[in-house]
Amino acid sequence: MAHQPDPVLRLLWRHGLDEPPAPRRGRKQSLTVDDVVDAAIKIADRDGLDALTMRLLATELGIGAMSLYTYVPGRKELLALMADQVFRRRTLPPMPADLRERLALIARTHYEICREHPWMPDVMALQNGIGPGVSDLYEWQLSGIEDIGLDDLEMDQTVAVLIGFAGNIARSQERMRQAERESGMSEAEWWEANAAELGTLMAGREYPIAARVGAAAGTAYQASADPSAELEFGLARIIDGVVAYVDRRS
Amino acid sequence: MAHQPDPVLRLLWRHGLDEPPAPRRGRKQSLTVDDVVDAAIKIADRDGLDALTMRLLATELGIGAMSLYTYVPGRKELLALMADQVFRRRTLPPMPADLRERLALIARTHYEICREHPWMPDVMALQNGIGPGVSDLYEWQLSGIEDIGLDDLEMDQTVAVLIGFAGNIARSQERMRQAERESGMSEAEWWEANAAELGTLMAGREYPIAARVGAAAGTAYQASADPSAELEFGLARIIDGVVAYVDRRS
DNA sequence: CACTTATTCCGTACGTCGTACGCGAAAGTT
């Protein structure tokens, strides 16, 4: 027997489904899948992915824990729906005329999404289904690099580099915020409390470059008022590399 | 009162500690921290991070579950020790003379590490302490891009881009492998089982570019005998971008 | 109207996880 189609697909594409062939009998659902997913997004935005438990979500929705499973098959699928919903709700700006600006826009948009929803990089690391949100987003991203001389595979990899980079920056910033929240001490306070200990422990070993660079990076990331500035250098290098390649081939 | 130093530091830097001031009394430990961490690495390599439970680890070590906590404060700290141990055990090759080769080596080395230990990208996304392994590795990475005209902040960001990219590729490959293992069907089989369903669900919406590019990417990634080939395009673009920047400034 | 049937709601419960607690066992010190 062949493999069955993935049931999460029907959920992801639930809109656009022209009224299911009306098994109208039975008790009505008091909520919609969208309600559930939106509430889940709200919790994850506020308290983090770990805090998003089925019980808490149900409580915030005013229903019993197990009632959630009439809307969503399980937590894994809920996460996939959350990611797709975020993408679906976002209105994507038109692509600028300049290639460099298009590449930057792809990365910056992804970065913004990950800043608004800090759980996004973690969820995207899981196996999510193909929904309308990701499809729209992917199509939009690709539209920014079509007809510039890249073949199909290169287009995919270019998008992957851009959004992978943006996601990494967002995730590392979120990790720092979370560490502060959990430990109750800032990066600077941590160093103040551990510098002496670390000095004696590292006795003998020398890290001349790492010490200097690490210190510079630490203060820079903390002092910066605008976190998105952290994108600039790496993004510029990636854009330079892609544009150079495109120019060379044309 | 000021914050106390992080106790995980003493564990990370446990070697090089010249025999702790001899509280020699009491029962001896039957194992070393290294034994525990190595066993944990072995399990995570074999069965994945989720399969690495304290109980299983204890069983494989032939001790009771709670005995683990005499070696390691908890699971979070164990993960940090695992990452550092992997880095510490690795012998880092000397840096080549050519800058492009140095940049490539930084990325490829990180990619190899993540392929040998598929849990590494996930663990590195957590808040890990500063241990000898990461310190050695970071110093080595920075040594490859020193004195080429980058300031300290740019050096840190260059390394971040390189290893972030390498880690992303490794993680996406691992995700695919895991999806195959869990579902029992390959990427191609999944598409075969879901193409029809997906076609009806997407009715109306068109994804001309995404469909073409996605198909190309899917077949390419599956057909490729050497997974590390997936690095090449993106890595070349990043290297181009960095080298162009360095050349421009000198 | 009553009765059947399909569906939702959800309390209870199971298995698994990390780990707090406390007691008995072992190994130095005195």
Next chain:
DNA sequence: AACTTTCGCGTACGACGTACGGAATAAGTG
């Protein structure tokens, strides 16, 4: 031999995802 310190670990707690089955509800059917 007695004491002190440390390890080993059985038991247990709370939180998690979710399987199961019965009660509640709404539509279709006589």
